[in-house]
Amino acid sequence: IPFRLSQKIETPFRRRTPRFRANLPCLLIAGNGTELRGYSQEISETGVSVVVPKSPLLMEGQTMTVRLQWATGSIIDLRGRIMRMDGVGPAESRVGLNFIEITKEQRLEVIQQIYQPREGLVRVAPAVNKLVRCEVMRHN
Numbered sequence: 001i002p003f004r005l006s007q008k009i010e011t012p013f014r015r016r017t018p019r020f021r022a023n024l025p026c027l028l029i030a031g032n033g034t035e036l037r038g039y040s041q042e043i044s045e046t047g048v049s050v051v052v053p054k055s056p057l058l059m060e061g062q063t064m065t066v067r068l069q070w071a072t073g074s075i076i077d078l079r080g081r082i083m084r085m086d087g088v089g090p091a092e093s094r095v096g097l098n099f100i101e102i103t104k105e106q107r108l109e110v111i112q113q114i115y116q117p118r119e120g121l122v123r124v125a126p127a128v129n130k131l132v133r134c135e136v137m138r139h140n
Contacts, residue, residue, distance in 0.1 A: 017045040020114050026050050028095065029065040029077075030057045038092075040068060043114055045107065047080065047098040054093045058085060066097055070113050078102060078110075 022043045028036040028050060038052030048066055052058075062082050069075050080097030088094050099110075 019044045019049075022114070024071070025069045027067040028052050028058075029067060031063070041094065043068075043110075045111055045114070047083070047096060048078075049094060049096045051088055051092050051094050054087070054091055058082065058093055058095060060085060063100065064097065072113075076106060076109055078106060 019042045022040050024040040024043070026038055026040050026048075028038065030036075034055075034057055036052040036055055036057070038050050040048050040050050042049040048068070050066060060082050064080060064082065065077050066080050067075060067077050078099050079101040080099050082095055083098050084096040086094050102110075
């Protein structure tokens, strides 16, 4: 839509950190203590995408705590702001949270957990939709 019709300037979203697929058990904890049990879909240094049951507690801009259980069994609580929400099905919502109020130690733990090579974490490359065979050739 031309600018003169929309009167809105859209800024493109630029991802600063890579995302990884991560199917980790989690809880979303509201300020009143209500817990929504779910699982993560993707995680990065700056946020996480989780799937939880639909709830009137979930609103964009709201601050919640996400409790993640890493594949190693350790648990971390991180504060996050809901940046986006969409429906997965009739009973579930996908919620994207950006981490806020994250300490240096928490950030280091997230970085160590997502960048250590292990089964279950796969880097997500949204611009790539197929695998391409690559060979290294030596010319004499």
